[in-house]
Amino acid sequence: MSQRLLARAGLALLILPILVLLTIYFVELGKVRECLFDDGHWDYIAGVCRDTPQPFVPWLERAPWLVNGGLLLSVLGLGMTMVGLYVKKR
Template sequence: MLRIGLLLLCIPAVALMAGFMMEQSDIQACLASGGSWNYQESLCDLEAKHPFIPFMVRYPILVNGGMLLSVVGLFMTIIGLYKPSRVNRTE
């Protein structure tokens, strides 16, 4: 239970950060070229200006689902740490 909990605690957070940072890289390249990022279509627009739309608003299921999995992983990790381990000792 401890290993699964640690995986559920870490993997969703890393996946969310990776998705956010990949998108931020595209946005930064667009802004550096003088464009405006269209957050609804995920495209660089060199003519019109577009309003900022947060990552959470654009991908609510991804963010909320990832955070829910992390919380489940946290509880599984806590339970796994407090639960006595079964060690077979042959003396």
């Protein structure tokens, strides 16, 4: 794989997982805010608005493969970008 292609693929792997995670996070945040404005309580496990108080469940507990996998892909992309940008002195 050429250095230029490796750097481009690395940049894609560095940026895209973060954008996907942020998109999913902000979509859920919008639903939570809408529920709270309607005087409801968000059920994080079921992903619905309820009338009774619900416990907070962190995103890492609900979707560990999504969070850890996305961050792992970003680190892999960083490594690929660094290798792709490395130029040997002649």
